[in-house]
Amino acid sequence: MSRGALLLAVLAALTACDRSKINESEYEEAGAAAVLPLKKSLKAALVAGLEEGPVNAISVCRVEAPQLAEKASTATTRVGRTSRKLRNPANAPKPWMEPLLDLYERDPESREPAVVIIDDRTVGYVEPIFVQPLCVTCHGATLEPDLASKIAELYPNDQATGYAAGDLRGVFWAELTRD
Numbered sequence: 626m627s628r629g630a631l632l633l634a635v636l637a638a639l640t641a642c643d644r645s646k647i648n649e650s651e652y653e654e655a656g657a658a659a660v661l662p663l664k665k666s667l668k669a670a671l672v673a674g675l676e677e678g679p680v681n682a683i684s685v686c687r688v689e690a691p692q693l694a695e696k697a698s699t700a701t702t703r704v705g706r707t708s709r710k711l712r713n714p715a716n717a718p719k720p721w722m723e724p725l726l727d728l729y730e731r732d733p734e735s736r737e738p739a740v741v742i743i744d745d746r747t748v749g750y751v752e753p754i755f756v757q758p759l760c761v762t763c764h765g766a767t768l769e770p771d772l773a774s775k776i777a778e779l780y781p782n783d784q785a786t787g788y789a790a791g792d793l794r795g796v797f798w799a800e801l802t803r804d
């Protein structure tokens with residue numbers, strides 16, 4: 626190999642191996658686009674379910690929320706929701722989400738989405754979810770008795786109550802395949 630060719634080979638290898646940096650705004654955009662269908666379909670399901678009353682909406686949420694997350698995921702992108710105070714333990718945070726959840730919990734002013742490198746092939750995206758007045762029906766400090774008992778029946782370890790409008794509820798997340 627000539628010196629020139631060797632130099633080129635080394636440079637190519639170095640560029641290929643520098644996986645420690647990402648273009649954050651590119652992944653923030655991709656992450657926001659990835660979670661959007663889940664946000665929209667969850668909201669639509671919730672509103673439709675609530676028309677039949679909150680107890681019915683609980684059943685809708687329980688059946689549909691995981692299916693909607695599955696439907697909004699693709700071969701290269703997975704999406705979902707997580708929280709520090711879980712209703713469904715299946716929504717538990719993965720290790721890469723923990724520091725970001727802590728960040729939002731510690732600093733209520735930080736409302737911006739964030740991206741993080743998970744590994745060579747994956748970038749994580751999160752965006753905080755805040756409690757709206759509508760959410761308090763099922764996540765507030767006091768729940769209607771029939772609603773409370775339905776939740777207790779379906780989610781015996783429910784921690785996701787006691788919220789007020791404006792509180793941080795958790796995050797939407799996406800796992801994006803890297804370029």
Ligand code: HEC
Binds near residue numbers: 687712754757760795
């Ligand atoms: C009709 C009752 C109801 C309402 C209203 C409601 N939720 Fe939920 N929420 C649930 C149920 C039931 C689950 C568990 C779904 C599952 O099994 O995946 C849940 C789960 C979640 C989760 C996933 C983390 C976890 O604890 O499992 C988030 C985040 C969440 N809700 C946020 C919200 C927000 C934000 C609103 C308002 C826009 C809202 N919810 C309104 C019933 C409700």
